[in-house]
Amino acid sequence: MALVAETAAPERMQRRELSDRAFAWLLISPAVLFIAVIVVWPLIETIRLSFTDATLGGENWVGLQNYAALFADPKFWQIVGRTFYWMVLAVSLKLIVGLIGATLLNAAVPGKALFRVLVMPPWVIPIAIGVIGWKWMYNGYFGLISGLLQEFGLVQDRVALLATKTSAFYSAIVTDVWVGTPMVTLFFLAAMQGVSRDLYEAAWVDGASRWYRFRRITIPQIMPVIVSMALLSAIWTFNSFEIIWILTEGGPRGATTTLIIDTYKVAISSQRFGEGAARAVVIVVLLATFSLFYLWFLNRVNRHYGAK
Amino acid sequence: MQIEKLSLLQKIGVYIATFFFLLFVLMPFIEMIRVSLRPMSHLMTADFTWWSEDFSLQAYRDMWVTVPLLGRYIFNSIFIATSVTALTMVVVVPAAYAYARLEFPFKTLSLGGFLAVNMFTGAVLLIPLYRVLRTLSMLNTYWAIIIPGVAFLIPTGIWLLRSYLEKIPRELEEAAFVDGASRLYTLRRVVIPLAVPGLIVVGTAVFIGAYAQQFLFAITFNNVREIQPLPAGLYEFIGYQDVTWNEMMAAALTGITPVMLVFLFLQKYLVAGLTAGAVKE
Numbered sequence: 001m002a003l004v005a006e007t008a009a010p011e012r013m014q015r016r017e018l019s020d021r022a023f024a025w026l027l028i029s030p031a032v033l034f035i036a037v038i039v040v041w042p043l044i045e046t047i048r049l050s051f052t053d054a055t056l057g058g059e060n061w062v063g064l065q066n067y068a069a070l071f072a073d074p075k076f077w078q079i080v081g082r083t084f085y086w087m088v089l090a091v092s093l094k095l096i097v098g099l100i101g102a103t104l105l106n107a108a109v110p111g112k113a114l115f116r117v118l119v120m121p122p123w124v125i126p127i128a129i130g131v132i133g134w135k136w137m138y139n140g141y142f143g144l145i146s147g148l149l150q151e152f153g154l155v156q157d158r159v160a161l162l163a164t165k166t167s168a169f170y171s172a173i174v175t176d177v178w179v180g181t182p183m184v185t186l187f188f189l190a191a192m193q194g195v196s197r198d199l200y201e202a203a204w205v206d207g208a209s210r211w212y213r214f215r216r217i218t219i220p221q222i223m224p225v226i227v228s229m230a231l232l233s234a235i236w237t238f239n240s241f242e243i244i245w246i247l248t249e250g251g252p253r254g255a256t257t258t259l260i261i262d263t264y265k266v267a268i269s270s271q272r273f274g275e276g277a278a279r280a281v282v283i284v285v286l287l288a289t290f291s292l293f294y295l296w297f298l299n300r301v302n303r304h305y306g307a308k
Numbered sequence: 309m310q311i312e313k314l315s316l317l318q319k320i321g322v323y324i325a326t327f328f329f330l331l332f333v334l335m336p337f338i339e340m341i342r343v344s345l346r347p348m349s350h351l352m353t354a355d356f357t358w359w360s361e362d363f364s365l366q367a368y369r370d371m372w373v374t375v376p377l378l379g380r381y382i383f384n385s386i387f388i389a390t391s392v393t394a395l396t397m398v399v400v401v402p403a404a405y406a407y408a409r410l411e412f413p414f415k416t417l418s419l420g421g422f423l424a425v426n427m428f429t430g431a432v433l434l435i436p437l438y439r440v441l442r443t444l445s446m447l448n449t450y451w452a453i454i455i456p457g458v459a460f461l462i463p464t465g466i467w468l469l470r471s472y473l474e475k476i477p478r479e480l481e482e483a484a485f486v487d488g489a490s491r492l493y494t495l496r497r498v499v500i501p502l503a504v505p506g507l508i509v510v511g512t513a514v515f516i517g518a519y520a521q522q523f524l525f526a527i528t529f530n531n532v533r534e535i536q537p538l539p540a541g542l543y544e545f546i547g548y549q550d551v552t553w554n555e556m557m558a559a560a561l562t563g564i565t566p567v568m569l570v571f572l573f574l575q576k577y578l579v580a581g582l583t584a585g586a587v588k589e
Contacts, residue, residue, distance in 0.1 A: 024415075039433065046436055235426065
């Protein structure tokens with residue numbers, strides 16, 4: 001048996017080695033084609049359009065004019081700042097809420113299997129539907145939150161949370177955190193369950209408290225997952241469209257206008273394709289720079305904690 | 309195990325904290341149910357109260373009149389999500405197999421390229437997509453929502469299914485090869501049947517993704533009411549001055565029932581499958 005395998009192997013391996021490439025390319029070609037037509041080509045086209053004044057009517061090459069106008073506009077920098085503030089705040093909150101949630105769902109109490117299912121609905125349903133629910137709750141006249149605030153005597157009159165600039169912004173943050181919580185919680189929980197029991201037992205034998213074990217074992221062990229979840233979350237939050245659009249459409253008076261919302265308004269609502277494309281390119285450049293910097297950081301964290 | 313044991317006080321603490329955590333997560337649902345059961349007149353006039361005497365299912369009857377196309381919206385949502393899932397899987401299965409099993413040039417680079425697609429949500433590419441779809445006369449058709457939907461689910465699908473396929477023992481394929489089976493035959497008759505549980509997990513994840521992401525493409529590429537999916541259909545009503553909120557909530561809850569059922573049936577596999585990549589082997 002061994003003899004047969006030995007003599008047959010080299011020839012067979014060689015034959016397969018050659019067709020491996022062709023077969024692999026054949027298998028991935030539909031996916032590549034799809035992405036090329038729906039993502040790569042439009043991306044190139046977006047870059048080209050950003051140098052034109054394209055509208056529905058037609059287009060002329062205008063060079064860097066769109067970018068010059070954009071960078072000279074103080075409003076635009078305000079939007080960039082707001083977008084990063086939106087992203088950092090929402091992602092931090094998601095990570096904190098997710099970490100708390102995962103710790104709770106990881107605790108050895110009866111009913112934990114049920115709790116783990118109950119945390120998922122915001123992820124299962126269409127984002128837009130959940131946000132419609134929140135829009136009702138923020139409603140000033142008979143919304144739940146306004147009602148509760150009055151009940152507890154925190155406010156005198158009804159408050160329309162989406163009507164003033166500051167409260168609209170933070171309301172949108174809360175909804176965004178709500179949308180992102182299930183995914184983050186689930187991944188942290190899975191990571192926590194993957195931590196070796198031996199580590200806990202060793203620490204426990206040495207008399208380490210629960211809090212100490214959490215800080216010195218759980219957190220460092222799941223750090224790679226926290227860091228990669230933070231990146232994914234940051235990209236999603238940066239690009240988050242439906243939440244803001246349904247709640248406020250970027251208002252009141254631009255208080256919740258992030259780069260994505262601004263791009264959509266210029267490009268689609270007003271059909272100023274050229275100017276919109278310039279904004280889209282800025283988004284891509286910012287996100288790519290941020291991601292690369294972050295991956296470099298992730299690499300360092302992984303090395304520091306000795307994972308893989 | 310001894311180490312995990314919590315004292316009674318600690319247990320109570322965990323339950324109270326879990327209660328507040330789940331309250332945050334489920335609040336909109338509780339509130340949507342509460343609102344859907346109350347007559348509109350009471351929602352508008354009475355001061356805020358938790359409980360009321362006049363709970364009724366009236367809104368669940370009236371919603372079909374107020375939103376005449378509700379049934380159509382729900383059908384569209386399911387139809388679009390199903391089409392997107394079917395198309396995505398047809399593209400994803402062979403690609404995931406290639407990444408799981410074969411060595412080829414630019415393997416890592418192309419996989420990275422796929423994952424980078426996640427960085428561009430549709431919003432960034434809407435302008436050229438709009439023009440492409442217009443050129444292909446796909447605007448205001450189901451295709452306008454389905455085609456972009458597929459593209460943005462392919463990367464995640466490949467990623468999830470690849471890690472599943474890697475766990476299937478190679479020996480079975482080797483055996484088929486030795487018996488002289490062709491590569492395509494092996495993929496069809498050996499690998500795919502073995503991968504059924506993984507296909508279900510990835511298929512469900514893709515379905516939920518497809519169900520969740522319809523809004524942006526629908527409001528941008530389509531303005532025909534008859535083919536609008538549920539979120540876009542309802543959004544139109546939210547924009548009006550007089551929103552009959554109780555009926556909107558009843559409609560929203562009715563509309564999400566199918567996807568919730570799919571989730572409940574498959575949640576056990578889904579949760580395990582989705583997080584497999586996050587856990588160290």
